[in-house]
Amino acid sequence: MTTPTALGTGEARTRLHELTVIDVRTPGEYAAGHLPGALNIPLGHIQRALPDIRDAAHRKDVLVVCASGARSENACKILAENGIATTTLSGGTGAWAADGHELHRPQGSARTVWGMERQVRLTAGALVLLGLLLGVLIHPAFQILSAGIAGGLVFSALTNTCGMATILTKLPHNRPRAHDLDRTLAELRSR
Structure with a gap:
């Protein structure tokens, strides 16, 4: 194509x-x-x-x-x-x-x-921060959440796709x- x-x-x-x-x-x-x-x-x-x-x-x-x-x-x-x-x-x-x-x-x-890119940045940033905080305060395994989001962002950049944006488009305001x-x-x- x-x-x-x-x-x-x-x-x-x-x-x-x-x-x-x-x-x-x-x-x-x-x-x-x-x-x-x-x-x-x-x-x-x-x-x-x-x-x-x-x-x-x-x-x-x-x-x-x-x-x-x-x-x-x-x-x-x-x-x-x-x-x-x-x-x-x-x-x-x-x-x-x-x-x-x-x-x-x-x-x-x-x-x-908010534009979709801004919604994605907010969601990704919040999930990374949450993973780090929970990893420090509760259990280190929660840091996997931060690593997963980071991996998703790298994949998104390499493929010019965005799974998080796809999910966010399902929200009622979108x-x-x-x-x-x-x-x-x-x-x-x-x-």
């Missing part, structure tokens, strides 16, 4: 009006700021959205976006396996914002939301409500 093609932020901004932009981050991350006109279909729900994305791809080119580019590459590979040509945004929304482009927020989205996803898919069909 080939690596999906990527657009730089400047080219994506210039072509935004001719693209269907799909943001595959969690609903919380999407609410914290997304590309103008982007629709939120989290990575775990791409399979459900295949027919609608396929139809949209016949009308406009599809640009898949995430925070850094890793999840959008995974989404592009899934879509390619299903015969849907897509492009990813090089560097994701992080690069978009770093290049001075505006991120939009849904109306009424006042809650503070999952789309069924009616939100249905509304997004209806909007995708109408574009």
Whole structure:
């Protein structure tokens, strides 16, 4: 399988009006700021959205976006396996914002939301600290928890995957409500 093609932020901004932009981050991350006109279909729900994305791809080119580019590459590979040509945004929304482009927020989205990378850092750090503290205060065997998390982080870096992020996407604040996803898919069909 080939690596999906990527657009730089400047080219994506210039072509935004001719693209269907799909943001595959969690609903919380999407609410914290997304590309103008982007629709939120989290990575775990791409399979459900295949027919609608396929139809949209016949009308406009599809640009898949995430925070850094890793999840959008995974989404592009899934879509390619299903015969849907897509492009990813090089560097994701992080690069978009770093290049001075505006991120939009849904109306009424006042809650503070942490990006997935920040959630992973907090969880990993807390588990390492817990393992160390329990290892000192209760029993040295608890330090295995810290070693396991460290090993997982190394594996994550080497494979560009993140099992902890996969688990964290299952938390209620990271999952789309069924009616939100249905509304997004209806909007995708109408574009």
